[in-house]
Amino acid sequence: MRCGKPLEKAEQEYCRDCSRQDTVYEQGRSMWVHREPVSRAIYKFKYENKRNYGRIFAGEMAEHCGAQIRRWGIEEIIPVPLHPARKRKRGYNQAEILAEELGGLLHIPVRKDVLYRIRNTRPQKSLNDTERIRNLKGAFAVAKNQKLKEKVLLVDDIYTTGNTIRRTAKMLRLAGAQKVYFLTISIGQGL
16 A cells, blocks of 8 residues: 555555556555545635644544554654745645644654745646646755755645645655655545
8 A cells, every 4th residue: 555545446556546657755644535524624724714623633643643653764744835825825834734733743843944836836626637747847846955854754635646745755855855755634535
């Protein structure tokens, strides 16, 4: 199992997305499949200023995935960034809130000064697979002269096709991270 997405058949090793593309991350986990009531709660967290949901989601992540995070040997947590214009409009980055809360609960440092979104991309939810890949090309960068730990955890709200995680993990690997893992609140059904 690589991304944790539900599989159609028990004999499958990887989901459709992981079997079609090389991944630069080691492994990942998500708390829930992206459907009601989780999808509605994430929507409120992300778009309706329910920032306190971040503490609740992070608490669930720590409780249910904390042991796995320790087994992975995570040395620092990095949130998936928003473009500055989108962050100004929304007022916050939900992935940063999750990362900070989770880092506090697990006593793992959080780095918000490493990964940047340098291109204001269209929201991924409205795009097909090909458009999602094209949309994220050149969208992320790592700050110069940043020394990354060997094992890092990317944190985001939703894993749909994995394009955002793959693209950000690639940037972190190019910047020196040896192993990149991810954790999200929910994951697409993939069936």
